[in-house]
Amino acid sequence: QAYNPGEYLExxxxxxxxxxxxxxxxxxxxxASTDGTPAMIDAYAEKDSRIIPIHMEQNTPILYLFxxxxxxxxxxxxxxxxxxxxxxDEDYLEKLVPFAEENDLDFAxxxxxQYLQKEGRSSVMRQWDEPLLLTGDGFARNFPVIGxxxxxxxxxLRPMEKVLAMEGDARDxxxxxxGITWRIDTLMMLNYVDHCQRIGINQYAPYHYRRxxxxxxxxxxxxxxxxxxxxxxxxxxYFRRHGVWDEKTEAY
Numbered sequence: 001q002a003y004n005p006g007e008y009l010e011x012x013x014x015x016x017x018x019x020x021x022x023x024x025x026x027x028x029x030x031x032a033s034t035d036g037t038p039a040m041i042d043a044y045a046e047k048d049s050r051i052i053p054i055h056m057e058q059n060t061p062i063l064y065l066f067x068x069x070x071x072x073x074x075x076x077x078x079x080x081x082x083x084x085x086x087x088x089d090e091d092y093l094e095k096l097v098p099f100a101e102e103n104d105l106d107f108a109x110x111x112x113x114q115y116l117q118k119e120g121r122s123s124v125m126r127q128w129d130e131p132l133l134l135t136g137d138g139f140a141r142n143f144p145v146i147g148x149x150x151x152x153x154x155x156x157l158r159p160m161e162k163v164l165a166m167e168g169d170a171r172d173x174x175x176x177x178x179g180i181t182w183r184i185d186t187l188m189m190l191n192y193v194d195h196c197q198r199i200g201i202n203q204y205a206p207y208h209y210r211r212x213x214x215x216x217x218x219x220x221x222x223x224x225x226x227x228x229x230x231x232x233x234x235x236x237x238y239f240r241r242h243g244v245w246d247e248k249t250e251a252y
Contacts, residue, residue: 001029001065002037002084008210009037011087013044015208017051021093025076027069029054037084063176063188066153067167070160079163081153082207089206096157099202103133106196108157109149111205117212127205134199140242143235144252146201150193152185155207158192166192171234182227190238 002009016026028051030038038055045051052073056065070079078100082088092110100108111127126148134142139150150156166172171191175184193199239245 001031001062002033002041003031003059004033004035005037005084006035008085009040012082012084013040015087015090015092016082017044017048018090019088019093020091021097024093025050025052025074027052027054027073029065029069030056031065032056032059061176063172063184067164071164071167074160076160078157079160080157083154083209085210085212086154087208087210089208092206095202095204095206099131099200100157100159103198103200105157105198105200106159106162107150107193107199109199109201110155110157110207111149111201111203112155112207112209113205115208115210117210122208124205125209128201128203130203132201134201136193136196136199137242137244139193139196139199140239141244143239143244144248149201150186150189153189154209156189162195163192166195178230179223180227180230181221182224183231187231187234190234194238194241 005012013028028041028045030041030053041051041053041055045053054069054073078097080093080096096108096110099105099110112125113122114125115122128146128149132146134146139146169191172188175187180187236245236250239249
Protein backbone atom coordinates (compact mmCIF):
# COMPACT_ATOMS: atom_id res chain seq x y z
CA GLN A 1 0.00 0.00 0.00
CA ALA A 2 1.23 3.49 -0.80
CA TYR A 3 0.36 6.67 1.04
CA ASN A 4 2.15 9.76 -0.28
CA PRO A 5 5.53 8.08 -0.91
CA GLY A 6 6.45 10.84 -3.37
CA GLU A 7 9.65 10.30 -5.33
CA TYR A 8 10.35 6.96 -3.67
CA LEU A 9 7.44 5.13 -5.32
CA GLU A 10 8.87 4.91 -8.83
CA UNK A 11 12.11 3.11 -7.82
CA UNK A 12 9.95 0.69 -5.84
CA UNK A 13 7.72 0.00 -8.86
CA UNK A 14 10.67 -0.44 -11.20
CA UNK A 15 12.35 -2.91 -8.84
CA UNK A 16 9.24 -5.10 -8.72
CA UNK A 17 8.52 -5.02 -12.44
CA UNK A 18 12.20 -5.73 -13.15
CA UNK A 19 12.21 -9.08 -11.34
CA UNK A 20 13.94 -11.96 -13.12
CA UNK A 21 11.15 -14.21 -11.77
CA UNK A 22 8.23 -12.90 -13.81
CA UNK A 23 5.23 -15.05 -12.82
CA UNK A 24 3.55 -12.80 -10.27
CA UNK A 25 0.68 -10.39 -9.74
CA UNK A 26 1.01 -7.17 -7.77
CA UNK A 27 -1.85 -5.68 -5.78
CA UNK A 28 -0.76 -2.04 -5.66
CA UNK A 29 -2.93 0.08 -3.38
CA UNK A 30 -3.14 3.87 -3.41
CA UNK A 31 -4.25 4.47 0.18
CA ALA A 32 -5.94 7.84 -0.51
CA SER A 33 -2.68 9.58 -1.43
CA THR A 34 -2.73 13.30 -2.14
CA ASP A 35 0.50 13.42 -4.17
CA GLY A 36 1.17 11.96 -7.61
CA THR A 37 0.79 8.36 -6.45
CA PRO A 38 -2.65 7.61 -8.01
CA ALA A 39 -1.58 8.77 -11.47
CA MET A 40 1.74 6.90 -11.29
CA ILE A 41 0.07 3.65 -10.27
CA ASP A 42 -2.44 3.92 -13.11
CA ALA A 43 0.27 4.77 -15.64
CA TYR A 44 2.31 1.69 -14.75
CA ALA A 45 -0.80 -0.51 -14.58
CA GLU A 46 -1.64 0.46 -18.15
CA LYS A 47 1.82 -0.69 -19.27
CA ASP A 48 2.02 -3.89 -17.19
CA SER A 49 -1.00 -6.15 -16.68
CA ARG A 50 0.59 -7.80 -13.63
CA ILE A 51 -0.32 -4.70 -11.59
CA ILE A 52 -3.78 -4.74 -10.01
CA PRO A 53 -4.40 -1.07 -9.11
CA ILE A 54 -6.59 -0.22 -6.12
CA HIS A 55 -7.62 3.33 -5.12
CA MET A 56 -8.99 4.00 -1.63
CA GLU A 57 -11.25 7.00 -1.02
CA GLN A 58 -9.94 7.39 2.54
CA ASN A 59 -6.78 6.30 4.30
CA THR A 60 -7.34 2.87 5.83
CA PRO A 61 -5.28 0.78 8.31
CA ILE A 62 -3.10 -1.80 6.57
CA LEU A 63 -4.60 -4.72 8.50
CA TYR A 64 -7.98 -4.19 6.82
CA LEU A 65 -6.53 -3.59 3.35
CA PHE A 66 -4.21 -6.57 3.51
CA UNK A 67 -6.74 -9.36 3.97
CA UNK A 68 -9.57 -7.77 2.01
CA UNK A 69 -7.66 -7.39 -1.25
CA UNK A 70 -5.74 -10.65 -0.94
CA UNK A 71 -9.11 -12.37 -0.67
CA UNK A 72 -10.84 -10.33 -3.39
CA UNK A 73 -8.00 -9.93 -5.90
CA UNK A 74 -5.23 -12.39 -5.12
CA UNK A 75 -4.82 -15.66 -7.01
CA UNK A 76 -1.18 -16.55 -6.31
CA UNK A 77 0.23 -19.42 -4.27
CA UNK A 78 2.43 -17.18 -2.12
CA UNK A 79 2.27 -13.68 -0.66
CA UNK A 80 5.11 -11.22 -0.23
CA UNK A 81 5.03 -7.56 0.73
CA UNK A 82 6.99 -4.42 -0.04
CA UNK A 83 6.78 -0.94 1.48
CA UNK A 84 6.23 1.78 -1.11
CA UNK A 85 9.53 3.54 -0.36
CA UNK A 86 11.66 0.37 -0.44
CA UNK A 87 13.00 -1.74 -3.30
CA UNK A 88 14.10 -5.26 -4.21
CA ASP A 89 17.17 -6.63 -5.94
CA GLU A 90 16.15 -8.06 -9.31
CA ASP A 91 16.51 -11.65 -8.05
CA TYR A 92 14.46 -11.19 -4.85
CA LEU A 93 11.64 -13.49 -6.05
CA GLU A 94 13.93 -15.80 -8.02
CA LYS A 95 15.75 -16.74 -4.81
CA LEU A 96 12.86 -16.66 -2.34
CA VAL A 97 10.16 -18.60 -4.22
CA PRO A 98 12.24 -21.77 -4.92
CA PHE A 99 13.53 -21.67 -1.33
CA ALA A 100 9.94 -21.84 -0.07
CA GLU A 101 8.93 -24.46 -2.65
CA GLU A 102 11.85 -26.83 -2.21
CA ASN A 103 11.58 -26.83 1.59
CA ASP A 104 7.77 -26.77 1.82
CA LEU A 105 7.93 -23.73 4.11
CA ASP A 106 5.13 -22.03 6.01
CA PHE A 107 7.38 -18.99 6.32
CA ALA A 108 10.36 -18.14 4.07
CA UNK A 109 12.52 -15.27 5.33
CA UNK A 110 15.37 -13.37 3.76
CA UNK A 111 17.86 -10.70 4.79
CA UNK A 112 17.62 -6.95 4.34
CA UNK A 113 19.85 -3.96 3.70
CA GLN A 114 19.16 -0.59 5.31
CA TYR A 115 19.62 2.52 3.18
CA LEU A 116 20.09 5.80 5.07
CA GLN A 117 18.67 8.42 2.74
CA LYS A 118 20.37 11.46 4.29
CA GLU A 119 23.81 9.85 4.45
CA GLY A 120 23.42 8.11 1.08
CA ARG A 121 24.84 4.81 2.27
CA SER A 122 23.71 1.25 2.88
CA SER A 123 24.48 -1.35 5.53
CA VAL A 124 23.22 -4.87 6.16
CA MET A 125 20.37 -4.93 8.69
CA ARG A 126 20.19 -8.70 8.92
CA GLN A 127 21.60 -11.60 6.96
CA TRP A 128 22.26 -15.26 7.77
CA ASP A 129 25.43 -16.99 6.57
CA GLU A 130 23.77 -20.10 5.18
CA PRO A 131 20.25 -21.52 4.74
CA LEU A 132 18.62 -22.24 8.10
CA LEU A 133 15.56 -24.48 8.54
CA LEU A 134 13.60 -24.54 11.80
CA THR A 135 10.48 -25.96 13.38
CA GLY A 136 8.03 -23.62 15.12
CA ASP A 137 9.52 -24.49 18.52
CA GLY A 138 13.03 -24.13 17.10
CA PHE A 139 12.28 -20.62 15.90
CA ALA A 140 10.97 -19.69 19.36
CA ARG A 141 14.06 -21.18 21.01
CA ASN A 142 16.35 -19.13 18.76
CA PHE A 143 14.22 -15.98 18.70
CA PRO A 144 16.73 -13.80 20.60
CA VAL A 145 19.15 -14.33 17.68
CA ILE A 146 16.87 -14.58 14.64
CA GLY A 147 13.66 -12.85 15.72
CA UNK A 148 14.49 -9.70 13.74
CA UNK A 149 13.98 -11.64 10.50
CA UNK A 150 10.27 -11.82 11.34
CA UNK A 151 10.10 -8.24 12.57
CA UNK A 152 8.13 -6.89 9.61
CA UNK A 153 5.82 -8.13 6.86
CA UNK A 154 8.43 -7.35 4.22
CA UNK A 155 11.43 -9.55 3.31
CA UNK A 156 9.36 -12.71 3.67
CA LEU A 157 7.20 -15.09 1.65
CA ARG A 158 4.18 -16.97 2.97
CA PRO A 159 1.63 -19.39 1.47
CA MET A 160 -1.52 -17.51 0.47
CA GLU A 161 -3.78 -20.15 2.02
CA LYS A 162 -2.01 -19.90 5.39
CA VAL A 163 -2.07 -16.09 5.34
CA LEU A 164 -5.81 -15.92 4.62
CA ALA A 165 -6.45 -18.41 7.43
CA MET A 166 -5.14 -15.69 9.78
CA GLU A 167 -7.89 -13.23 8.79
CA GLY A 168 -9.88 -12.34 11.88
CA ASP A 169 -7.19 -13.68 14.22
CA ALA A 170 -8.15 -12.62 17.74
CA ARG A 171 -4.65 -11.47 18.67
CA ASP A 172 -4.38 -9.32 15.53
CA UNK A 173 -7.73 -7.69 16.24
CA UNK A 174 -6.65 -7.05 19.83
CA UNK A 175 -3.81 -4.88 18.50
CA UNK A 176 -6.29 -2.36 17.17
CA UNK A 177 -8.52 -2.56 20.24
CA UNK A 178 -5.47 -1.77 22.38
CA GLY A 179 -4.57 1.17 20.12
CA ILE A 180 -1.08 -0.18 19.43
CA THR A 181 0.80 2.28 17.20
CA TRP A 182 4.29 0.77 17.20
CA ARG A 183 5.51 -2.76 16.35
CA ILE A 184 2.26 -3.61 14.52
CA ASP A 185 4.21 -5.52 11.85
CA THR A 186 6.30 -7.31 14.48
CA LEU A 187 3.27 -8.36 16.50
CA MET A 188 1.39 -9.58 13.41
CA MET A 189 4.41 -11.60 12.35
CA LEU A 190 4.77 -13.01 15.87
CA ASN A 191 1.15 -14.16 15.69
CA TYR A 192 1.75 -15.70 12.28
CA VAL A 193 4.97 -17.53 13.17
CA ASP A 194 3.12 -19.01 16.14
CA HIS A 195 1.08 -21.01 13.58
CA CYS A 196 4.08 -22.26 11.56
CA GLN A 197 5.75 -25.65 11.61
CA ARG A 198 8.37 -25.16 8.89
CA ILE A 199 10.34 -21.89 8.82
CA GLY A 200 13.40 -21.04 6.75
CA ILE A 201 15.91 -18.21 6.47
CA ASN A 202 18.03 -18.03 3.32
CA GLN A 203 21.51 -16.54 3.03
CA TYR A 204 20.72 -13.47 0.92
CA ALA A 205 19.83 -9.83 1.63
CA PRO A 206 17.87 -8.68 -1.44
CA TYR A 207 15.40 -6.35 0.32
CA HIS A 208 16.35 -2.67 0.62
CA TYR A 209 14.72 -0.75 3.47
CA ARG A 210 14.85 3.01 3.08
CA ARG A 211 15.15 5.16 6.21
CA UNK A 212 14.64 8.91 6.02
CA UNK A 213 13.62 11.74 8.31
CA UNK A 214 9.92 11.56 7.48
CA UNK A 215 9.50 7.81 7.90
CA UNK A 216 7.53 6.43 10.82
CA UNK A 217 10.53 4.48 12.12
CA UNK A 218 12.45 7.74 12.60
CA UNK A 219 9.73 9.48 14.62
CA UNK A 220 8.83 9.14 18.28
CA UNK A 221 5.40 9.31 19.90
CA UNK A 222 4.52 8.90 23.56
CA UNK A 223 2.30 5.92 22.72
CA UNK A 224 5.39 3.91 21.72
CA UNK A 225 6.09 3.04 25.35
CA UNK A 226 2.72 1.33 25.76
CA UNK A 227 3.21 -0.46 22.45
CA UNK A 228 6.62 -1.76 23.50
CA UNK A 229 5.23 -2.90 26.85
CA UNK A 230 2.45 -4.78 25.05
CA UNK A 231 5.02 -6.36 22.72
CA UNK A 232 7.11 -7.62 25.67
CA UNK A 233 4.01 -9.16 27.25
CA UNK A 234 3.05 -10.90 24.00
CA UNK A 235 6.61 -12.10 23.45
CA UNK A 236 6.75 -13.65 26.92
CA UNK A 237 3.43 -15.41 26.24
CA TYR A 238 4.85 -16.68 22.91
CA PHE A 239 7.96 -18.07 24.63
CA ARG A 240 5.85 -19.76 27.29
CA ARG A 241 3.55 -21.38 24.69
CA HIS A 242 6.60 -22.95 23.08
CA GLY A 243 8.16 -24.04 26.37
CA VAL A 244 11.26 -21.84 26.03
CA TRP A 245 10.75 -19.38 28.88
CA ASP A 246 14.14 -19.46 30.65
CA GLU A 247 16.92 -17.11 31.75
CA LYS A 248 18.02 -16.53 28.15
CA THR A 249 14.60 -15.49 26.82
CA GLU A 250 13.74 -13.54 29.97
CA ALA A 251 16.98 -11.53 29.61
CA TYR A 252 16.17 -10.90 25.94
